[in-house]
Amino acid sequence: xxxxxxxxxxxxxxxxxxxxxxxxxxxxxxxxxxxxxxxxxxxxxxxxxxxxxxxxxxxxxxxxxxxxxxxxxxxxxxxxxxxxxxxxxxxxxxxxxxxxxxxxxxxxxxxxxxxxxxxxxxxxxxxxxxxxxxxxxxxxxxxxxxxxxxxxxxxxxxxxxxxxxxxxxxxxxxxxxxxxxxxxxxxxxxxxxxxxxxxxxxxxxxxxxxxxxxxxxxxxxxxxxxxxxxxxxxxxxxxxxxxxxxxxxxxxxxxxxxxxxxxxxxxxxxxxxxxxxxxxxxxxxxxxxxxxxxxxxxxxxxxxxxxxxxxxxxxxxxxxxxxxxxxxxxxxxxxxxxxxxxxxxxxxxxxxxxxxxxxxxxxxxxxxxxxxxxxxxxxxxxxxxxxxxxxxxxxxxxxxxxxxxxxxxxxxx
Numbered sequence: 001x002x003x004x005x006x007x008x009x010x011x012x013x014x015x016x017x018x019x020x021x022x023x024x025x026x027x028x029x030x031x032x033x034x035x036x037x038x039x040x041x042x043x044x045x046x047x048x049x050x051x052x053x054x055x056x057x058x059x060x061x062x063x064x065x066x067x068x069x070x071x072x073x074x075x076x077x078x079x080x081x082x083x084x085x086x087x088x089x090x091x092x093x094x095x096x097x098x099x100x101x102x103x104x105x106x107x108x109x110x111x112x113x114x115x116x117x118x119x120x121x122x123x124x125x126x127x128x129x130x131x132x133x134x135x136x137x138x139x140x141x142x143x144x145x146x147x148x149x150x151x152x153x154x155x156x157x158x159x160x161x162x163x164x165x166x167x168x169x170x171x172x173x174x175x176x177x178x179x180x181x182x183x184x185x186x187x188x189x190x191x192x193x194x195x196x197x198x199x200x201x202x203x204x205x206x207x208x209x210x211x212x213x214x215x216x217x218x219x220x221x222x223x224x225x226x227x228x229x230x231x232x233x234x235x236x237x238x239x240x241x242x243x244x245x246x247x248x249x250x251x252x253x254x255x256x257x258x259x260x261x262x263x264x265x266x267x268x269x270x271x272x273x274x275x276x277x278x279x280x281x282x283x284x285x286x287x288x289x290x291x292x293x294x295x296x297x298x299x300x301x302x303x304x305x306x307x308x309x310x311x312x313x314x315x316x317x318x319x320x321x322x323x324x325x326x327x328x329x330x331x332x333x334x335x336x337x338x339x340x341x342x343x344x345x346x347x348x349x350x351x352x353x354x355x356x357x358x359x360x361x362x363x364x365x366x367x368x369x370x371x372x373x374x375x376x377x378x379x380x381x382x383x384x385x386x387x388x389x390x391x392x393x394x395x396x397x398x399x400x401x402x403x404x405x406x407x408x409x410x411x412x413x
Contacts, residue, residue: 039366039376040400040411044089047407049073054405058109058124059390061117063135066093067401068122069408070107080107080126082138089410094138103127103143111306111346111390112261114154114205116161118182123161128152130163132182142185151175155205155263157216159183162190164203171200175222190218191239199224199233206239207263207271209284215242217284219264219271233257236264236273238287248287254278258303265307267328272314274302279316281331291331293324299342305356310349311369317344317356323367335372341365346390350413357402359388364402378411380404 048055048071058070066084079101084093104126108115115124121141122133128150132141144163151164162179166172176192195201206220218239225232234257238247258276265272269284277297281290295302299320308315314328321342325334342360349355353375354367364378364387380387385404392401393413400411 039378040413043399043410043412045407045409046085046089046091048403048405052406054385056106056109057389057403057405058107059113059115060392060401060403060408061115061122062087062392062394063117063120063122067408068117068135069403070109072106079105082107082122082133084135084138085408087410096133096138100138100140103129103145104131108152108154110152110261111304112153112263114156116154116156118156118159121182123154123156123182125152125154130154130161130180130185132185144180144185144187151202151204153205153261155207156182157208162205163187164205165189166202171195171198171226172202175201175203177203177206177218177220190241193222193237195224197226199226199231204261205263207266209266209269211240211285213242215240217241217247219266219284221259221264221273223259231257234259234275236271236282238271238284247285250282250287253280253289258301260303262306265309267309267314270328272307272328274307276301276303278302279307279326281328293326293331293333296320304359305344306346308347308349308354310354311352313369315347315349315354315369317347319343321360323354323372325369325372337367337372337374340367340374341377343388345388348391348393350393350395355391355393355400357387357389357391359386362386362388362404364391364400 053073056072060067060069065087068084070080070082072080081096083095086093108125120135122135129146130144134141155162159182160179161182165176165178167174174192174194177190178187179190180187202223204221206218209217218241221234221236223234233252236250240247254275256276260274271282271284273280277295279293300318304319305317314326316324321339323337323340341358345357347354347356352369354369357364362380366375368375385406387402387404398413400413402409
C-alpha cells in the first residue's frame with residue numbers, strides 16, 4: 001500500500017514602503033541566531049485585527065500604494081474580510097463592507113491556492129468558489145458558485161483564470177479543468193478526466209508554457225485515492241489546449257503515490273514535479289524522465305514549499321530542516337544546508353538570498369544561494385506570533401514584508 005502524506009501550508013505574499021539609497025548585493029549580516037537580536041531594522045508594523053487577535057490571512061499582495069491582506073479570526077468564527085493597507089503603515093485605504101461576507105465565510109489562504117492580481121482585479125477563492133474583487137474599491141465584481149463540487153485552488157494565465165470542477169460526492173467520478181476570462185465570469189470546460197479502478201479523482205490547476213508553434217500547453221496532475229484498503233496515486237499530464245490533444249501522460253509514476261498540491265514548475269522546456277519524497281524532471285515535449293532525486297523518507301518530504309529556480313540552481317526545501325540546491329539540467333546536488341527551519345512557507349529569491357518563513361521554529365530564514373550558508377534568521381517575537389508565511393520583497397524600495405498572524409511587518413533590507 002502506498003504511503004499518504006497530505007499536508008497543506010499557508011503562504012503569504014506582500015510588498016512596499018519608502019525609497020532610499022540601495023545597498024550593494026550581498027550586504028547582509030551573517031550572525032548566529034539570537035532571539036534577542038533583530039537582524040533587520042523594523043520600519044513599521046500594523047495589526048491585522050483591531051485588538052491584535054490572531055487571524056488567518058491569505059497571501060498578501062502589493063497593489064499600487066497598498067498591501068492587500070485578508071482577515072479571519074481563529075477564535076470567533078468571523079466571516080472573511082479584506083483590507084488594502086497603505087504601504088506607509090498608517091492604516092487601510094479600504095476595507096470590505098459586510099456584504100462581502102455573502103457566500104464568503106473563508107478566503108483561500110494556503111500555499112498553491114493561486115490568488116492573483118490582474119490589472120485592477122483580485123482573483124481568488126471564497127469557500128472554494130472563484131471571486132473577483134475591484135482593487136480600487138474593495139467591491140465584489142463577480143462570484144461564481146460551483147455545484148456540486150469544486151477544487152480548492154486556481155491558476156492564472158494572462159487574463160484567464162483556471163479552476164477545477166468535480167462530479168459526484170467523494171468519491172468523485174470525474175474531474176475537469178474549467179476556464180474564464182477574469183473580466184467576465186463566463187466559464188467553459190477545457191478537459192475532463194474520468195475515474196478508473198474505483199479511485200476518486202481530483203484534478204489540480206495547471207502550469208503553462210508555449211511550444212514552438214505558439215500552442216498553449218497545460219501541465220497538471222490528477223490525484224486519486226480509494227479505500228478498502230486505502231491507496232493513493234497521481235497521474236501527470238501534458239495537454240495541448242490549442243490543439244485539444246494530449247501530448248503525454250505519466251500514469252502512477254511514483255511508488256508512494258503522494259504529491260504536493262503545487263502545479264509543476266516549468267523551466268527551460270523541462271517539467272519539475274514534487275512527489276511526496278521524490279523530485280522528478282521530465283522533458284516538456286516528450287515526457288521522458290531526465291532525472292530524479294529521492295529525499296529521505298519521513299520528515300524530509302516535498303509537500304510544504306514551492307520550487308525556486310535562480311542563478312542556475314534549483315532550490316528545494318523539504319518539510320524538515322534541510323534545504324538543497326540542484327543543477328536543474330543534470331540533477332546533480334550542488335549543496336545541502338541543514339538546520340534551516342522546518343515546515344517552510346514558499347521561498348522567495350532576491351539578490352543572491354533565498355527567504356522563507358518556518359512553521360517549525362516560527363522564524364524567517366535567509367540563506368545564501370551560492371553556498372547554502374544561512375545568513376540570519378528573524379524571530380517573530382511578540383504575542384507568540386509565528387512567521388509561517390512567505391515573505392515578499394520590494395526590489396526597488398528594498399523592503400521585506402511578512403506577517404505573523406497578528407501584525408503585518410515592514411523591514412528594511
